[in-house]
Amino acid sequence: MTISYEMFAEFIAEETGAPPATVWVICSRCHGEGTLAGWPGAYTEADRAEWSEEDYEAYATFTRPCEKCAGTGKLRELPADSPHAEAWAEWCAEEAADRAVRRAESGYAW
Ligand SMILES: [Zn+2]
Numbered sequence: 777m778t779i780s781y782e783m784f785a786e787f788i789a790e791e792t793g794a795p796p797a798t799v800w801v802i803c804s805r806c807h808g809e810g811t812l813a814g815w816p817g818a819y820t821e822a823d824r825a826e827w828s829e830e831d832y833e834a835y836a837t838f839t840r841p842c843e844k845c846a847g848t849g850k851l852r853e854l855p856a857d858s859p860h861a862e863a864w865a866e867w868c869a870e871e872a873a874d875r876a877v878r879r880a881e882s883g884y885a886w
Pocket of ligand 1: 803804805807808811842843844845846847849
């Protein structure tokens with residue numbers, strides 16, 4: 777789950793009567809591809825040692841949609857000189873704090 781830019785844009789639109797001006801940027805996670813290879817962390821070396829060549833080939837060429845940009849390869853971002861840049865930074869910090877709380881409450885430590 778990525779930081780909810782859409783919610784922020786709605787919030788700004790309600791506050792100011794207009795959504796914030798944004799620019800499209802290439803997704804930094806998948807470099808604009810929209811996909812990521814494999815399933816990192818899903819298999820151990822021991823699992824892999826038991827695979828056939830075909831299994832490994834399938835694994836190596838498998839792609840999944842990028843979770844950061846939802847497979848689009850691009851993201852909306854506020855330009856550096858946006859009047860809302862500060863509000864967005866605060867929004868991100870609050871979301872990060874919320875997530876940390878949820879993680880603590882769920883008992884997971886990752
Ligand atoms: Zn991406």
